[in-house]
Amino acid sequence: MLRNSLLTGAATALVAVAMPAAAQDLTAPDYPETRTGDVVEEHFGQQVADPYRWLENDVRTDKEVADWVARENAVTDAFLARLPGREVLKKRITQLTDYERFGLPTDKDGHYFYTRNNGLQNQSVLYVRDGLDGEARVLIDPNEWSEDDATALADYAITDDGSKLLYAIQDGGSDWRTVKVMDVATGTVLPDTVEWVKFSNLDWAKDGSGFYYSRFPATGEGETFQALNTNQQVYFHTLGTDQDGDTLVYETPDQPELNHTAQVSDDGRWLVVTSSSGTDDRYEVTLIDLERPDADQMTLVPGFENNYSYVGNLGSRFFFVTNDDAPLKKVVTVDVTAPQQGWSTVIPESEQTLDGVSLVGGKLIASYLVDAKSKIEVFGLDGTPQGEVALPGIGSAGGFGGDPEQTETFYAFSSYNRPTTIYRYDVASGESTIWAQPEVSFDPDDFVVEQKFYTSKDGTRVPMFLVRSKAVAESGKAVPTLLYGYGGFNISLTPGFSPSRLAWVESGGAYVVANIRGGGEYGKAWHDAGRLNNKQNVFDDFIAAGEYLIDEGITPEDGLAIQGGSNGGLLIGAVTNQRPDLFAAGNAAVGVMDMLRFDQFTAGRYWVDDYGYPSKEADWKVLRAYSPYHNIRSGVDYPALLVTTADTDDRVVPGHSFKYTAALQAADLGDKPQLIRIETRAGHGSGKPTDKAIEEAADVLAFLAAFTGLEIEK
Known part of the structure; x- marks a missing residue:
């Protein structure tokens, strides 16, 4: 991401009159009335009430749910509008967001395609240049x-000769995509249209005659944003034809739970279909x-193991990344014309987690995570080490795409104090040069990015990034601190730039990211230690991070x-129930x-790899023990909570947040608001x-600042 005019340093960016939180009445407002139903179900000998089941209904079609949403938003909007510093934060987040930023270029036969904002x-624009330094054209x-x-540009792909552009349209934040085709030379949008595309x-076929995509069957009326996603199929669309005539390439009707994605091999001969049954990389x-x-x-x-x-591939020699007998992953190769001869290791497992590999210019470029920070190494095709790509500090590096x-x-x-810079890497010489660098409204050197380690409940050593x-x-000094976490699905939290988090730090706060178990920072073992019946480790790690920040004097006890978000939203709900005394907001x-019904909607069925099956007694008991909706502790003082969701979220349907909030507001949780x-x-x-995004960030940070004592200055 990138930007314009360099202003004065962050130390002087926010000055003058403090607006103390005490000036605002922060007690809980009167909540809207929420109807309770009489749903009670028996699961494995236990009676479980679900009084807000009706809030699972689609807000777009259910008038009662829509009315509830409107009344809740009215109360929340009125509360947020009065928060001290909210407008100051919005203004500063806007300033910090206002910089020119670029996406990674893709070279197709000398035509360079990239996004720019x-x-x-509100949405980044797609450009093309003829030649690396050619004139940009929208x-x-x-x-x-x-x-x-x-309505956003979600994805795109270009033919090898750069003549045709395939692009996906995302509307209203939905996971569904509409796919269209453009003639690059003229900018003409062709009649080809493909629907029901998701995940x-x-x-493209190498000759540009058409493209491969994956789709689900069309849903019934009113089910588009809530129905389970099953029976995904791979199709080929021939240019100039209707979708009804597309060729079915791959399906597994006897295994409707499987997902299938397809890509054309580097040499164009093979279609590589990768199938999965859930979120696990099996x-x-x-x-x-x-x-x-x-x-x-x-x-x-075979086998989903x-x-x-x-x-990538060079002829019949295919290269893969695998964790087969290598929890931190390795690179292997096989001759697909003689697979019976077996696989051979090219780059063996290292002491660090292998995060990704690309085959470009006759070399293998491998990205490693070293305590959640990027390290890039280059290897020959025989696995011979050929050096590192020098990076400018603690941060995240990604990209390195291309053809052999x-x-x-x-x-x-990028890093917490540095927006994304785009580099061009010469594969032969190993030289990196800046292709696009942001000009920002702050001095990155005014901020310190550190990595610290702390001990969790069971003695596990866990890293965290600290930004001040x-x-x-x-x-x-101990200052109000914003602690962020995720802890699931093998996802690693690595350094990255956020204008809103920097605004928090500029205001005198600290920002912390805890690399808790359940993520992929240390490979398969780290992931396994934070899922299924080990999920409590995730919450223990996060709670221990909060205790460490207080014990070390980084944040005050009430700060x-x-x-x-997403699985991280579950994290916040669970740890709030378990340790409401530890957090201010x-x-x-x-x-x-x-957690007892997550698998009933859209993509929820995939998550059983991390959460387990609510239909199985052993898993159900684990889920019931930490489910945020089912473990709210009435009669205990809770921190101030702001739940955020959206009406078109068809990944984690908003009914999760609706039901949880209704249960919070019905409980006796003290004087602080639950909005x-x-x-x-x-x-x-x-x-x-x-x-x-700016409006939401200003609302959230103003809310958190008000209850942690962070004084936002004009």
Whole structure:
């Protein structure tokens, strides 16, 4: 991401009159009345009440739910509008967001495709240059697609000759995609249109005659945003034809729970179909010979036991990343014309987690996580080490895409105090040069990014990143702190830039990211230690992080705010129930809050890999023990909570947050407010317009600041 004009340093960016939180009445407002139902179900000998089951209904079609949403938003909006410093935060977050930022370029036959945002555009624009330094030309401006700018460019793919553009449209934050095609030279949008695409790769045939995609069956009326996603199929669409005539390439009707994504091999001969049954990286890989359509499909990797992720190929020699007998992952190769000869290791398992590999310019570029920080190493095709790509500090590097014959690639680097810079990497020489660098309204050197380690309840050593202004770090003062976590699905939290979090730090607070178990920072073992019947470790790790911050004098006892989204929203709900005394305030965003019914909606069925099956007694008992909705402790003082969700979230349906908030507001939790903020025409997060993102960030941070004592200055 990138930007304009360099202003004065962060130490002087916010000055003058303090607006103390005490000036505002922060007691809980009168909540709207919420109807309770009489749903009680028996599960494994236990009676479980679900009085707010009706709030699972779709807000778009159920008038009673829509009315409840409107009344809740009215109360929340009135409370947030009065918060001290809210407008100051919005102004500063806007300033920090207002910088030119670029996406990674893709080179197709000398045509360079990339996204750019001039700063405050609600959606980034897709450009093309003829030649690396050629004049930029707009191809797609999503800001022209809808009045509220909530329609986004979700993905795109280009033919090898750069003549045709395949792109996916996301509306209102939904996971569903509409796919269209553009002629690059003229900018003409072709008639080809493909619907019902979700969780799909998009890839062209090498001759540009059409493309491969994955889709689900069309849903029934009123079920589009809530029905379970099953029976995904891979199709080929021939340019100039209707979707009804698309060719079915791959399906598993006897296993409707499987997902299938497809990509064309580097040489164009093979279609690589990767199948999965949930969120775990346990795959089955099938090869389809595109030169011999009548040939039998080849199951190259059977069994759904390990991660086998396609990297690239040189002829019949295919490269994969795998965790088969390598929990931190390694690179292996196989001759697909003689797979019976077996696999051989090219890059053996290291002491660090292998996060990704690309095959570019006759080399393998491997990205490692070293205590959740990026390290990039280069290897020959025989696995011979050929050095590192030098990075500018603690941060995250990603990209390195391209084809085996290309001599250049691009990568991005960012950190908590540094927006994304795009680098061009010459594969032959190993030289990196800046392709696009942001000009920002602060001095990155005014902030200190540190990594610390703390001990969890069971003695496990856990890392965290700590971000403070240099002035605060040198003073040694305990300051209001925002602690963020996720802890699930093998997802690693690595350093990245956020304008809103920097605004918090500029205001004198600290920002902390805890790399708790359940993530992928230390490979399979770290993930396994935080899921299924080990899920409590995730909550223990996060609670221990909060205790460490207080014990070390980084934050005062009444100054700790917590935040997490999606699985991280579940985290916030669970730890608040378990240790309400530890936290002053929290933001649970788009969270999974009813752990007994999560598998009943949209993508929820995939999550059983991390959570377990509510239909199985042993799993149900674990889920029931920490489910946020079912473990609210009436009669105990709770921190202030702001729940955030959106009406078009079809990943974690908003009913989770609706039911959880209704239960909070019905309980006796003390004087602090338990509010919900429900965005319209937005989803799980992706595609959200810049203006909506800024508004939400200002609301959330003003709320957290008010209850932690962070004084926002004019």
